[in-house]
Amino acid sequence: MQxxxxxxxxxxxxxxxxxxxxxxxxxxxxANLTVEKSTKKQRLPSDPDKLGFGRxxxxxxxDIDWDVKDGWFAPKIRPFQNFSIHPASKVLHYAQEIFEGxxxxxxxxxxxxxxxxxxxxERMRRSARRATLPDFNTREALLLMDELIRTDADxxxxxxxxxxxxxxxxxxxxxxxxxxxxxxxxxxxxxxxTGSYFDYERGIRLLADPEMxxxxxxxxxxxxxxxxxxxxxxVGKMAAMHGCDQAMWLxxxxxxxxxxxxxxxxxxWTNEDNELELITPSxxxxxxxxxxxxxxxxxxxxxxNLMKVSEANFTMCDLAKAIRxxxxxxxxxxxxxxxxxxxxxxxxxxxxxxxxxKLLIPTMNSKMQLYKRLHxxxxxxxxxRIEKPEWQRVVEL
Amino acid sequence: MQxxxxxxxxxxxxxxxxxxxxxxxxxxxxANLTVEKSTKKQRLPSDPDKLGFGRxxxxxxxDIDWDVKDGWFAPKIRPFQNFSIHPASKVLHYAQEIFEGxxxxxxxxxxxxxxxxxxxxERMRRSARRATLPDFNTREALLLMDELIRTDADxxxxxxxxxxxxxxxxxxxxxxxxxxxxxxxxxxxxxxxTGSYFDYERGIRLLADPEMxxxxxxxxxxxxxxxxxxxxxxVGKMAAMHGCDQAMWLxxxxxxxxxxxxxxxxxxWTNEDNELELITPSxxxxxxxxxxxxxxxxxxxxxxNLMKVSEANFTMCDLAKAIRxxxxxxxxxxxxxxxxxxxxxxxxxxxxxxxxxKLLIPTMNSKMQLYKRLHxxxxxxxxxRIEKPEWQRVVEL
Numbered sequence: 001m002q003x004x005x006x007x008x009x010x011x012x013x014x015x016x017x018x019x020x021x022x023x024x025x026x027x028x029x030x031a032n033l034t035v036e037k038s039t040k041k042q043r044l045p046s047d048p049d050k051l052g053f054g055r056x057x058x059x060x061x062x063d064i065d066w067d068v069k070d071g072w073f074a075p076k077i078r079p080f081q082n083f084s085i086h087p088a089s090k091v092l093h094y095a096q097e098i099f100e101g102x103x104x105x106x107x108x109x110x111x112x113x114x115x116x117x118x119x120x121x122e123r124m125r126r127s128a129r130r131a132t133l134p135d136f137n138t139r140e141a142l143l144l145m146d147e148l149i150r151t152d153a154d155x156x157x158x159x160x161x162x163x164x165x166x167x168x169x170x171x172x173x174x175x176x177x178x179x180x181x182x183x184x185x186x187x188x189x190x191x192x193x194t195g196s197y198f199d200y201e202r203g204i205r206l207l208a209d210p211e212m213x214x215x216x217x218x219x220x221x222x223x224x225x226x227x228x229x230x231x232x233x234x235v236g237k238m239a240a241m242h243g244c245d246q247a248m249w250l251x252x253x254x255x256x257x258x259x260x261x262x263x264x265x266x267x268x269w270t271n272e273d274n275e276l277e278l279i280t281p282s283x284x285x286x287x288x289x290x291x292x293x294x295x296x297x298x299x300x301x302x303x304x305n306l307m308k309v310s311e312a313n314f315t316m317c318d319l320a321k322a323i324r325x326x327x328x329x330x331x332x333x334x335x336x337x338x339x340x341x342x343x344x345x346x347x348x349x350x351x352x353x354x355x356x357x358k359l360l361i362p363t364m365n366s367k368m369q370l371y372k373r374l375h376x377x378x379x380x381x382x383x384x385r386i387e388k389p390e391w392q393r394v395v396e397l
Numbered sequence: 398m399q400x401x402x403x404x405x406x407x408x409x410x411x412x413x414x415x416x417x418x419x420x421x422x423x424x425x426x427x428a429n430l431t432v433e434k435s436t437k438k439q440r441l442p443s444d445p446d447k448l449g450f451g452r453x454x455x456x457x458x459x460d461i462d463w464d465v466k467d468g469w470f471a472p473k474i475r476p477f478q479n480f481s482i483h484p485a486s487k488v489l490h491y492a493q494e495i496f497e498g499x500x501x502x503x504x505x506x507x508x509x510x511x512x513x514x515x516x517x518x519e520r521m522r523r524s525a526r527r528a529t530l531p532d533f534n535t536r537e538a539l540l541l542m543d544e545l546i547r548t549d550a551d552x553x554x555x556x557x558x559x560x561x562x563x564x565x566x567x568x569x570x571x572x573x574x575x576x577x578x579x580x581x582x583x584x585x586x587x588x589x590x591t592g593s594y595f596d597y598e599r600g601i602r603l604l605a606d607p608e609m610x611x612x613x614x615x616x617x618x619x620x621x622x623x624x625x626x627x628x629x630x631x632v633g634k635m636a637a638m639h640g641c642d643q644a645m646w647l648x649x650x651x652x653x654x655x656x657x658x659x660x661x662x663x664x665x666w667t668n669e670d671n672e673l674e675l676i677t678p679s680x681x682x683x684x685x686x687x688x689x690x691x692x693x694x695x696x697x698x699x700x701x702n703l704m705k706v707s708e709a710n711f712t713m714c715d716l717a718k719a720i721r722x723x724x725x726x727x728x729x730x731x732x733x734x735x736x737x738x739x740x741x742x743x744x745x746x747x748x749x750x751x752x753x754x755k756l757l758i759p760t761m762n763s764k765m766q767l768y769k770r771l772h773x774x775x776x777x778x779x780x781x782r783i784e785k786p787e788w789q790r791v792v793e794l
Contacts, residue, residue, distance in 0.1 A: 061484060084479040087458060087587050088451065092480075092568055094491035167574065171489055177451025177564065177589060179626055179659055181634055190484050192574060212399075213615025218608055220628045227624035229491035229576055233529045233619045237578055262576060266498025266753065279598035379672045 021326040027137035028064045030186065031202075034152065038079035044193055048161040051195030053337055058152035058164070061190040062144050065173075066134050068183045075144055077151055077243040080190055086175040094179055096172035097226035098127040100101035101336045103194075104149050104164040104395065105383030106156045112149060113392040114166070115382055117142055117337075119292045125166060127223040132181045135171050137294075142393070149395045150215055155193055160383045165194040165337070167336045171226075194337075201213070203344025203364055204333060206248035206260050207239040208316055210350055213261060214287075227260065229291075229327045236261070242347055243246070245332075251287050255316035255350070258287050260343070263335035264294035267319070268307070268370050270327040276307040278370070279314060293334040296391065297374055320348060328364040338374060340375040416573075422468035424534035425584065426540055427463045427727040432548065436477035436588040441534070441552070441590055445559040448592030450734055454727050455561070457547035458587035459541050459590060462570075463531050465580045472541055474548055477587055483572040493569035494623035498705040498733045500591075501546050501561040501690070501792065503553045504781030509546060511526055511563070511790040512733075514539055516633055518690045530567050536564070539790070541612060545586060546792045552590055557780045562591040562734070568623075591734075595716045600741025600761055601730060604636040605713055609746055611646040611656060611684075618655075618684045625686075626659065637745055648684050652713035652747070657686050659742070660732035661691035664716070665704070667766050669723040673704040674766070676711060692729040693788065694771055703765075720756045727760040729768040737772040 024032070038059040045051060061080045066106040082247040100120045105113050121138040128135060141396045145166060148157075156164045168189040172182035198222040212235045214228065215221025221228060235247045243365040246261030258281050259265060271277045278301050283290045285383050322328045323346075342363040363371060421429070442448060449535040458477045487493040497517045501715065502510050515764040518535040525532060534774040542563060546553075553561045565586040569579035605714045609632045612618025618625060632644045643658030655678050656662060674697050680687045698706045719725045722742075728740040746753050760768060777783040 021740060052573075052575075056487065080484070082483050084480040085482050086479050086771060087477070087566075087585065088454065088564075091489060091568060092494060093493060093496050093564075093623055094630070095623035095628060096627050097492060099490050105652075130631055131627060132634060161561065165574070167485075170485075176449075177562070178449075179630065179633065188484065192485075211615055212482060216610060216613035216616065217611065218610030226490055226492035227627040230493050230528060230622055230624040233491070233493060233578060236576065237529060257567055266484075282765055284753060 005114055006238065021072060023070045023366070027135070027140050028072040028075045028144070030075070030140050030147070032148065033072060033144065033149070036079065037151075039077065042155070044155070048157055048195045050160055051162055051193055053194050054165060054192045056193045058155045058191045060148060060151045060191060062148050062188055064187040066185045066187065072134070072136070073136070076326050077148055083186070083188075084093050088175050089181060090172035090174050090178050093177065095225075095227045095230070096131055096133065096182055096223055097169065098124060098133060098171075099167060099226065100124045100190055100224060101168040102166045104156065104166060104191075105384070107158075109384050110162075111291035111384055112153060112156060112192075112395040112397065113262070113382065113384055114149070114395060116391050117145060117294050117393050119167070119295070122222060122291075123290065124170070127225055127374070128170060129311040130223045131184050131225050133172065135175065136187065145189060146393075146395050147384065148191065150397060152191060153395070153397055157193060161381065162193065163191045163194050165348040166233055167192065185248065187318040196225065200341055201217075203342050204246065204260075205244040205347065206246055206343055206345050206346040207242050207244040208248040208250055208348045210250045210255050210352070212238070212247055212249070213251060215251065217286065222283060222289060223382065224289060232262070242349075244347055249250055250316050250344060256285070256287075256313050257316055257319060258285075259289065261331045263333040263338055265333050265343070266297060267314070267366065268330035268366070269322050269327060269393050277310055278307050279310045282311040285313065291334060293336060293339065293378070296378060297313070297334050300377060316348065316350075319346075319389060320357070320359060323361060327362055329366045329368065329369050331361045332363060339372050339378055356361055404775055406746065415784045420467045420470060424532070424537050425472045425545065426543070427472070427544070429471035429545065430474065430541065431471060432474040433476065434542070434548075437476065439552070440689060440692055441525060442734040444623065445554055445556055445592045448554075450591050451562060451564075451589045451785040453590045455588045455590060457545060457548045457553045459545050459585055461584040463582045468532070469533070480583070480585075482636060483570065485574050486571050487508050487569035487571050487579060490574065492622075492624045492627070493528055493530065494566065495519045495521060495528050495568075495621055496564060496566040496623065497621060498732055501531055501553065501588075502557075502779040502780070502781070503555050503565060505553050505557075506781050508686065508781055509550060509553060509794065510779065510781055511542070511546070511792060513788050514542060514563075514790050516692070519563070520621060520687065520689075521567070524622055525567060527617055527620045528544055528622050530569065530582050533584065533701060537793070542792075543792045545751060545780055550586060550794055553610070554590060554758065557776065559590060559592050560779070562589045564589065580650065597738055600739050601643065601657075602641040602742040602744065603643055603740055603741050604639050604641040604647040605647060605745045606635075607647045607652050607713070608655060609635070609644055609646070612648065615685065618681060619686060621686060627658070639746075641744055644744060647680075647713050653682070653684075653710050653793055654678055654713055654716055655682075656686065656750075657730050660730040661685065661688040661782065662728070662730050662740070664711070664725060665727040665763070665765065666719050667726070675704050676707045676709055679708040679710055682710065686763060688731060689732060690775070694731050697771060697774060713747075717754070717756060725758055726763045727768050728758045730759060738776055739768050739769050
């Protein structure tokens, strides 16, 4: 063992050290923002296909501290850099952390549009309440994100094959180990230049195994809390071992279908009453995340009025039966990263009931191609080929 | 809005920057340890009653980095200081984090003893597997923790009213946002000089509400993963609003009793067969953490052979009925922070079934005073008043 004798080492400053005296209790304020420009520039691959998801970060980030006594510190936009985090911070031990995911797009008309960000901020505030993290004002958060996007606007690729993924987050930074309400927290937001998420040509393959359960009644499945994700990483690995892309989450003894990976899901089928129906699991159970893309798909489908549109529960048994009877025309996932993606196969493993079956879904050969129409329409709205102002927040440059 | 124009700011070094070339794949190695002594000294309150839990940290910490390509870097003991963490690290978003809690005690003979640390390290390795974090060798971890304790040995209060709480932890430090297996991680350990956790004179009051569910079949309740704790913070706040100290966790439609707060629980009762029985919920369900104090209580009780000792499930209905029939003699919690603590009251709220009742348990007036005997015996083993070498790891100074 080597010993280095007594070296004086300056400690990192504590994370909420801040000289500003502007503090506010109900929310951080855009009016108090300070901006410190970065002198470093990130290098990006020129081919959007090489961007992947969440690997290339832009040059700046938002950073705002809070404590229970004095409220919110003045927001900062500063160069993208590591956080200095106390080893006893609750985020590192008890997962007291929430996040959001949304996107900004470089439009065909040169305008930058963010897709329905007010819905993300409203959801983030609901997550904050459940995670006992402080509340903030939606409008102030939107103004700050606008400013962050503006600051790094030149990094957004001028193509509809890429976008700027925006990651707001909040976590507890208390410097003691007791499990209790947070006295200190940090709200931050950074962005990643992002390509496409899935290879849609092959379709998505899902593993449905009732032994792997994402959420439960009395839990926090409907909130975007970090704690919902850690347990899914091992399950994702298991899915990959079975040749699948994601897990499809089932819940309860009746194997209710809820989500796939970190996405919502939809089925276009001929139901037991011989109606053409687009169905997605209801959020009333509290088991699944109320996705912004999910909500947008529902609103578009209701607007188009081509079929019955339902938010209702269905079981794995309903699904398997319908697939066997050729009544499932399309099955697809929805999410910010994935947009809308077709599912081609469900591997159904239920050890308890002795089931191991591969269910093929003809999504990509369906007559209606609803998933594709939804994908295209959403993409058209994202990139400004269709004007739908109430879904498009334009960032003035 | 104020703008600070273009200031050059050195970024923090990335968290795994390390000049050492000693890397090992299967585990970090004590033999590769480097020690950098702190020149700063923490100031502690002189009264152990003012220490509280996990507020006063000692001067040093263990810090070890890992990446999937090269394995474990050489371990470091260095001055206690903040971590530098990349904003996209999985620990901050997806709660990919695990921890342990154990204690070292300054014995009546001047020896420092750690209570059964090998059990904590074995449990930590099980948690790591479930959280898809890297494995390590139990013996190497124990040697490193010995060294950390030795380094700050003079900070351990020479009283049986205090102890050194040891907090090993591991978390994912990958610098991208994809939800997947970790490619980079950090193993760390620090210690906190700690007083007593509960006021035992009053007894502990628990809130039992089946709407608040800690864990579920197919989840990760049996692992010490950070994700199990975040959802409980709000519930702890609710318990406090009802005048209770902790939540008692129930599970399933039959309201199975599982844990209380972050502790295991025990009941000494006259069971339906008129036998005197010490019962604790079984870990077979996968719903509860297999506590080290729980295991030690079971082993002591079986050794003493004063009553039937069972690991088996019981429901809130069983418990309430038995309390009403005056068959519950003692009800107590067990944990590293709490040792063994008496429960005096359960507030039972079951909206669905229209139940709201206060159940008083005469634990502190029981004839047998089993909880007190267990508390004293464990404390005697902790502080070396009783020799039980297989439970006491002596740290050679």
